[in-house]
Amino acid sequence: MSATLRSFDVTVIREDFPILKQQVHGKPLVFLDSAASAQKPRAVIDAMRHVMEAQYANVHRGLHYMSEKTSDAFEAVRDKVAAFINAASRDEIVFTRNATESINLVAYTWGRTALRPGDAVAVSEMEHHANLVPWQMLRDAHGTDLRIIKITDAGEIDFDSLEQVFADGKVKLLAVTQMSNVLGSYTPVERLAKFAHERGAKILVDGCQAIVHRHVDVQAIGADFYAFSGHKLYGPTGIGVLYGKRELLEAMPPFMGGGEMIGHVTYEKSTWAKPPFRFEAGTPAIIETIGLGAAIDYVRGIGFEAIAAHEHELTEHALATLGNIEGVNIIGHAQDRGGVISFTMRHAHPHDIATLLDRQGIAVRAGHHCAEPLMGRMGVTGTARASFGMYTTPEEIDALAKGLLRIKQVFA
Amino acid sequence: MSATLRSFDVTVIREDFPILKQQVHGKPLVFLDSAASAQKPRAVIDAMRHVMEAQYANVHRGLHYMSEKTSDAFEAVRDKVAAFINAASRDEIVFTRNATESINLVAYTWGRTALRPGDAVAVSEMEHHANLVPWQMLRDAHGTDLRIIKITDAGEIDFDSLEQVFADGKVKLLAVTQMSNVLGSYTPVERLAKFAHERGAKILVDGCQAIVHRHVDVQAIGADFYAFSGHKLYGPTGIGVLYGKRELLEAMPPFMGGGEMIGHVTYEKSTWAKPPFRFEAGTPAIIETIGLGAAIDYVRGIGFEAIAAHEHELTEHALATLGNIEGVNIIGHAQDRGGVISFTMRHAHPHDIATLLDRQGIAVRAGHHCAEPLMGRMGVTGTARASFGMYTTPEEIDALAKGLLRIKQVFA
Amino acid sequence: MSDPYQALIVERHKHPLHAGRPAQFDAEGEGANPICGDKVHVYLRRAGMDVHYEAQGCAILSASADLMADAVAGKTAEQIAQLSRDFETLLTTGRENPALGGLNALAGLAAYSSRIRCATLPWSALAEALHHV
Amino acid sequence: MSDPYQALIVERHKHPLHAGRPAQFDAEGEGANPICGDKVHVYLRRAGMDVHYEAQGCAILSASADLMADAVAGKTAEQIAQLSRDFETLLTTGRENPALGGLNALAGLAAYSSRIRCATLPWSALAEALHHV
Numbered sequence A, B: 001m002s003a004t005l006r007s008f009d010v011t012v013i014r015e016d017f018p019i020l021k022q023q024v025h026g027k028p029l030v031f032l033d034s035a036a037s038a039q040k041p042r043a044v045i046d047a048m049r050h051v052m053e054a055q056y057a058n059v060h061r062g063l064h065y066m067s068e069k070t071s072d073a074f075e076a077v078r079d080k081v082a083a084f085i086n087a088a089s090r091d092e093i094v095f096t097r098n099a100t101e102s103i104n105l106v107a108y109t110w111g112r113t114a115l116r117p118g119d120a121v122a123v124s125e126m127e128h129h130a131n132l133v134p135w136q137m138l139r140d141a142h143g144t145d146l147r148i149i150k151i152t153d154a155g156e157i158d159f160d161s162l163e164q165v166f167a168d169g170k171v172k173l174l175a176v177t178q179m180s181n182v183l184g185s186y187t188p189v190e191r192l193a194k195f196a197h198e199r200g201a202k203i204l205v206d207g208c209q210a211i212v213h214r215h216v217d218v219q220a221i222g223a224d225f226y227a228f229s230g231h232k233l234y235g236p237t238g239i240g241v242l243y244g245k246r247e248l249l250e251a252m253p254p255f256m257g258g259g260e261m262i263g264h265v266t267y268e269k270s271t272w273a274k275p276p277f278r279f280e281a282g283t284p285a286i287i288e289t290i291g292l293g294a295a296i297d298y299v300r301g302i303g304f305e306a307i308a309a310h311e312h313e314l315t316e317h318a319l320a321t322l323g324n325i326e327g328v329n330i331i332g333h334a335q336d337r338g339g340v341i342s343f344t345m346r347h348a349h350p351h352d353i354a355t356l357l358d359r360q361g362i363a364v365r366a367g368h369h370c371a372e373p374l375m376g377r378m379g380v381t382g383t384a385r386a387s388f389g390m391y392t393t394p395e396e397i398d399a400l401a402k403g404l405l406r407i408k409q410v411f412a
Numbered sequence C, D: 001m002s003d004p005y006q007a008l009i010v011e012r013h014k015h016p017l018h019a020g021r022p023a024q025f026d027a028e029g030e031g032a033n034p035i036c037g038d039k040v041h042v043y044l045r046r047a048g049m050d051v052h053y054e055a056q057g058c059a060i061l062s063a064s065a066d067l068m069a070d071a072v073a074g075k076t077a078e079q080i081a082q083l084s085r086d087f088e089t090l091l092t093t094g095r096e097n098p099a100l101g102g103l104n105a106l107a108g109l110a111a112y113s114s115r116i117r118c119a120t121l122p123w124s125a126l127a128e129a130l131h132h133v
């Protein structure tokens, strides 16, 4: 591989991920399903274990050592996340279960107060269900409109369609992914934010996929809301993040009611805590939040420059290698794209591809990837998808290609 | 201690909880804050580590080995939980973040569809904010009424008040705790369920505290909904459970929208999956759910008979010992009570008690314990609270008593 | 653990013996998996329990449909119900059962619980058809 | 790490020097912590920056109020603002500062971040009073 990667040694990285030593059906595991959820480095596993073995209690107002220390460690992650995405303040970081909850939180609270019936939300054709269904539910409950921005055949935002969708001035929120979990396309979120803001709309960015591969700066993007999940970022499950601009969060009513999110409670009436606590009802995912902190430290320690360079080479290699296999059809050809590659294969159903690759130890995903309407848009019923993490090697992509050739033989 | 405990050896149990070997301020940790969150046994820590080290991928429809195995492990916990609380079917078990989310889920979905404006929800005076605030929010959003059932000075449900609250037939939901996290009182949930059902109301039981100490049988109780959190049951944070009777869950609309919870999605419209998946949007807390399974196995392995007997002795011992300290006032004296003991002390503010005990390595909680209105009802602004787990020893209670005597001296 | 893509499965997927809509039939039934969009339509001629089908989906689905048509030919509705139960047991346990004949080729699916539905879909469609007879 | 309940704190809690509402004052301010319901009301006589207070809460709160009254006596508003900043630094770092005199007795709170608010509450109340002068 090229010079840029010299300081980034993937074999060293792989040592940090214990699971990569596993065998599957007697073959070394080739894990090409990181877009669904990434594997966890030792640092994350150890951080979670440490909490449970040495420093655990419920957080906030504990007044005893274990609670103070756990609260400090928990709240330190809020600072870490704020720094990681360059939020203006730690108070703009709300902890959720996952990106799905982050987006639903916005739909339930901001959506039901800042939007009026007749206002519209616009999403693109390539959204994950997590960034489509909540807006359908909002529409049905609250009378807002939902509009779909077309994408090009290459899998990029169609700016003509964007203009049209915004033409009547009713769109008050643009909710859009920063990277498609199917096509691998990045979207020009800075430009989209500017576009939305110029038309008096807010922008919510679904950063689930992008944040794993690129340095994200919510202020540079101009994001009003930004959502992502810990488990795709090499962190634990059960923890996600919603970033929201302070003035937006401050105006929003709470989502769920319970402990932590209150100011004062009487039997008659309650007042709410300030953001971010207003949106964090009940005992938070303490262990997982601390695990997310370790994941962020780990990723920053490697650095997005190195990660992006490595993944870029992988992606180029994969596009070239798979593109060379006769009968394999890669879905999506955006200019700016990352290491998520969907494809179909003549004579082989995506599910058969996945199972047959699995027999060879290779893990890919198959189906609609929680983006069912996009399948129709791209003219397929489903795809197989290989997706890369920082630990993926070119040799694993070669193994995939070899596996596909074998499948071709089987079904020939 | 008495004969009943012979087969239950607390020193052996303590070996299973690594954190109990920690020192705090140079003193052995005496952890009397288990009602806020319990410590984790090795079995839970190892189960979570095992997932991350050896068998991890996103669940459901993975079609590859890691995903199949992880899905199987994840779904096996649903069976485990169903058996643990004797649900009629695994489909009645919904995974949430915590009990707070479980209750909010019911308020948002069942509450907004099965209840009509003018219908009433009844809660008791001793509810945790998690079982009060969601009903206030429902009231304010949906026009339902919220009624408060009085408790006696001893800290038991006042059945006269219950009768009155139900008298006009408007109450359609009784939402009540099975054990107060402040007073330690158990409530007669079977009787309350019968009472509610005879009057055409449903019952939601907040089992957060009770399920840690007693065998729970949702069918024997007659619960329509039952909520609890993993982290109090020696399991991880980030995972909770909502049990709901099948016919209720089936009639309920979804809570959050996204992946997993859908049937079919088009840009225009989506259909919903069956329960429980309808209520589980996005990537679930996979690692934590598997950790909860390990916690349930662990607790069942010890058995509630032994746990309850041990905790009963502890509670009797604590009530006698603390009750003997002049100036200490125990709040709540229910007949049927467990190992959660709130108290105040003459001349010493609860916060000072907590901090001064902490200097001696003893962790208790102080404040309103997320039951602010109950404080007023009991005529205090806050309390100190000692709460026990299966690993608590009589010697730790003696240490607490000694600590309180020292505090008395300081403030005398 | 046996291979879920034994030669017989690939063979029947590529060269099915019972595919296609017959000109005449007594009943029909459909099975669809909303998760993947796969579908199978079963046509039943009562005489001799003669089954044909049209499948749109993966190799497991079409091979399973084809092997099912083999297996049920000439059986009674009751025998078919028993076969269907035995087949489900095969799929969940992976333990072959001589009574299942060629259907045993699908035993390897036991390791792929998310694929089991592909194999049982034709059986649900057949059950529907039998119900309508 | 020093003890958050040094003798001086317990002493001032039990035998305060500046507690009670004075007959005359120029300004007043209040601090309340909704979390625990604790409150402190500060009375300021401008001449000599003479501070009295009524506290309802924990020992840290009342001792902190009493020691604050010591510390600010005779100071200018500017000096008080500086003291307040230095005091916050003490509470977060736990590092004693000779300029803070008796207030250093509260250094041990650095280990109890959830108690720091108890110690700073009188200072917020005083800031309010100064604002109203």
Ligand SMILES: Cc1ncc(COP(=O)(O)O)c(C=O)c1O
Residues within 6 Å of the ligand: A259, A281, A282, A283, A284, B035, B036, B098, B099, B100, B101, B128, B130, B131, B177, B179, B180, B181, B206, B208, B209, B229, B370
């Ligand atoms: C009785 C009771 N209900 C509800 C809760 C809320 O639990 P969680 O914070 O895990 O949602 C608690 C825990 O604090 C509790 O004790």
Ligand SMILES: Cc1ncc(COP(=O)(O)O)c(C=O)c1O
Residues within 6 Å of the ligand: A035, A036, A098, A099, A100, A101, A128, A130, A131, A177, A179, A180, A181, A206, A208, A209, A229, A370, B259, B281, B282, B283, B284
């Ligand atoms: C683009 C995108 N958005 C949202 C999600 C939902 O993430 P989660 O399931 O963690 O909530 C995903 C992950 O599947 C995704 O890829």
